[in-house]
Amino acid sequence: EYMGKNIRFAFCEMGGDVRSIVREKLLEACFKSAREKSGGGWLVLVLDKRSTRILSSCCRMFDITSDGIALVENVTLPRQPFPDMDVIYFITPTLASVELVCADFDRDKKAPTYSRVHLFFSSRCPPVVLDRIKNSAIASRLLSCIETHLDFLVPESQTITLETPNPLSLFSTRVPQSIHQTTLEQVLSLCVTLGEVPIVRYSAADQIATQLAARLDSVLDGMGRTSLFKPTATPPTLIILDRFSDVVTPLLHEFTYQAMVYDLLPVDNNIYSYTTSAGGGKVKQVELGENDTLWPLLRHKHISDAMNWVLENFNMFVKQNKTAKLKQTGVASISDMSDAIKGMPDYRESMQKYELHLDLQSRVMNEFNSQQLEFLAGLEQDLAMGKDKDGAPVDPKQLTPRLVPLLQSPNISKENKIRLLMIHIVTRKLATETRQQLCELAGIREDEQEPLTRLYDLGLAYQEKEEPAPPRKWFSSSRPRPNEPGFELSRWKPKLHNVLEQFLQDKLSTTTFPFVKNNPSATAPATAEVGTSYRSHGVNPTWQHAARLAPKEVEMNNSATNTGPRVIVFVVGGMTWSETRVAYDLAAQYKRDVVIASNAILTPKNFIGGLTSMDQTDL
Numbered sequence: 001e002y003m004g005k006n007i008r009f010a011f012c013e014m015g016g017d018v019r020s021i022v023r024e025k026l027l028e029a030c031f032k033s034a035r036e037k038s039g040g041g042w043l044v045l046v047l048d049k050r051s052t053r054i055l056s057s058c059c060r061m062f063d064i065t066s067d068g069i070a071l072v073e074n075v076t077l078p079r080q081p082f083p084d085m086d087v088i089y090f091i092t093p094t095l096a097s098v099e100l101v102c103a104d105f106d107r108d109k110k111a112p113t114y115s116r117v118h119l120f121f122s123s124r125c126p127p128v129v130l131d132r133i134k135n136s137a138i139a140s141r142l143l144s145c146i147e148t149h150l151d152f153l154v155p156e157s158q159t160i161t162l163e164t165p166n167p168l169s170l171f172s173t174r175v176p177q178s179i180h181q182t183t184l185e186q187v188l189s190l191c192v193t194l195g196e197v198p199i200v201r202y203s204a205a206d207q208i209a210t211q212l213a214a215r216l217d218s219v220l221d222g223m224g225r226t227s228l229f230k231p232t233a234t235p236p237t238l239i240i241l242d243r244f245s246d247v248v249t250p251l252l253h254e255f256t257y258q259a260m261v262y263d264l265l266p267v268d269n270n271i272y273s274y275t276t277s278a279g280g281g282k283v284k285q286v287e288l289g290e291n292d293t294l295w296p297l298l299r300h301k302h303i304s305d306a307m308n309w310v311l312e313n314f315n316m317f318v319k320q321n322k323t324a325k326l327k328q329t330g331v332a333s334i335s336d337m338s339d340a341i342k343g344m345p346d347y348r349e350s351m352q353k354y355e356l357h358l359d360l361q362s363r364v365m366n367e368f369n370s371q372q373l374e375f376l377a378g379l380e381q382d383l384a385m386g387k388d389k390d391g392a393p394v395d396p397k398q399l400t401p402r403l404v405p406l407l408q409s410p411n412i413s414k415e416n417k418i419r420l421l422m423i424h425i426v427t428r429k430l431a432t433e434t435r436q437q438l439c440e441l442a443g444i445r446e447d448e449q450e451p452l453t454r455l456y457d458l459g460l461a462y463q464e465k466e467e468p469a470p471p472r473k474w475f476s477s478s479r480p481r482p483n484e485p486g487f488e489l490s491r492w493k494p495k496l497h498n499v500l501e502q503f504l505q506d507k508l509s510t511t512t513f514p515f516v517k518n519n520p521s522a523t524a525p526a527t528a529e530v531g532t533s534y535r536s537h538g539v540n541p542t543w544q545h546a547a548r549l550a551p552k553e554v555e556m557n558n559s560a561t562n563t564g565p566r567v568i569v570f571v572v573g574g575m576t577w578s579e580t581r582v583a584y585d586l587a588a589q590y591k592r593d594v595v596i597a598s599n600a601i602l603t604p605k606n607f608i609g610g611l612t613s614m615d616q617t618d619l
Contacts, residue, residue, distance in 0.1 A: 023059050
């Protein structure tokens with residue numbers, strides 16, 4: 001009776017913050033319910049590598065230990081036995097993890113490692129795994145055995161990553177079908193967690209997106225009548241895109257704060273190391289995320305706005321904080337001293353946050369200047385836009401003279417030179433002979449040119465049409481709208497921006513983004529055209545002709561003001577930080593609940609690395 005149960009939880013009534021939804025599901029529907037079944041005592045929590053990543057993406061250790069968890073352990077490591085305590089295993093449903101669980105209750109042991117057992121699986125449990133549990137010594141000890149459908153990470157309130165290894169391998173012809181099946185089941189687990197069966201739309205130009213949409217809709221059609229989903233008159237919409245339908249965005253230098261930090265600085269799994277000014281210059285590791293109250297306010301600002309914001313608010317903080325005044329002017333009264341001492345923990349925490357962002361911004365700007373990104377990014381934008389900062393068409397004859405000094409500059413890294421040439425290849429015709437000459441000028445060896453040649457192998461390189469393409473009607477003006485500041489190096493907008501905005505305006509083409517089934521509302525227009533995949537040969541990649549506008553300082557997805565059902569955007573193969581920023585900006589602008597998800601979050605470095613690792617014979 002206990003095998004393969006599912007958690008049913010009324011998440012849809014909780015608003016649009018997916019991170020809070022997942023945290024609530026784990027803490028309340030899993031851990032709290034387990035504690036109640038165990039009589040209210042303290043429990044041990046045991047995790048594997050994957051479930052540790054899932055849990056840590058949405059919960060702090062304080063959240064876990066304040067909910068009746070006495071100890072958090074790693075299932076792969078030797079552990080001290082607590083035979084009188086019940087245990088929660090939150091693990092992935094693999095034989096490897098389940099064997100480690102079974103070993104804790106091996107009949108040959110003098111005593112089991114724990115008493116009674118609560119098993120929570122991150123995803124659907126295969127029959128072979130369930131059979132192993134049924135035939136083990138823990139079967140008689142089970143109080144819970146539940147599939148949680150939480151096989152994804154939530155690094156931000158509205159950002160989901162599946163953490164697929166080598167996500168670009170999804171576009172390989174030789175990738176095992178199990179990889180696509182895993183992606184399908186992970187997207188399904190997101191839908192289950194949100195509790196609603198979505199209407200599925202997809203990019204018709206992209207084969208991978210088309211296949212995923214059809215398979216997902218088929219599975220959802222069968223599951224939608226189960227207790228996993230809540231019936232609703234206004235279901236959400238899931239829009240499926242393809243990473244290769246926009247390869248410019250992951251190559252361009254973006255100058256919003258979060259994108260710059262992840263592009264230019266050494267950040268590993270969201271962990272950043274810096275040297276503090278206090279304590280003799282200790283090296284401190286911090287997680288970049290929403291636990292830092294300043295991060296959500298700063299991450300999507302243009303770097304110049306972010307720097308001004310930090311300086312202004314830091315000065316205001318020092319001016320108004322009583323502890324800061326005490327350090328500057330000394331003690332004026334016993335009352336002042338008492339107030340200042342009470343405020344010291346908050347003062348130290350705030351000072352550390354400001355110190356972190358001052359360090360991040362200082363290092364980012366050092367990289368910006370030392371790598372000559374102002375000159376490099378100007379040419380990147382002109383290539384991508386097809387127009388210069390004044391809106392004049394770029395003269396193809398002037399591109400090579402502008403490229404040469406940048407490719408020869410010793411201050412520009414080889415990686416940035418490769419990025420520049422890749423942008424050229426996907427936006428303008430580049431003859432093989434010219435490409436080789438430019439690579440020689442840049443000092444790019446033949447064995448380092450794989451990212452460039454891979455664009456041709458994948459059909460992503462620009463190809464001219466025999467006849468000029470008709471002008472597209474779905475992009476914005478190349479100049480900022482009145483009263484909204486634009487930035488010369490931030491004119492490009494990702495394709496995702498155009499697709500999502502047109503959907504929110506109820507103008508998304510049903511030709512280029514059809515429904516898997518017939519349009520439920522039968523109101524969406526079929527005439528407005530949205531960009532076509534680069535892999536459709538002969539397409540001029542002019543998706544983007546709009547000025548980058550500074551994001552407004554507004555919070556995303558206030559459920560009290562949302563004007564329509566939730567929108568989920570899934571990018572097959574990986575998304576960028578600039579695309580997550582687009583989702584937040586448009587959600588705030590249109591007062592809609594927008595969730596953006598993908599197999600992985602790509603930086604320019606790992607996007608290029610992923611292309612390089614694709615075997616030519618697999619394409």
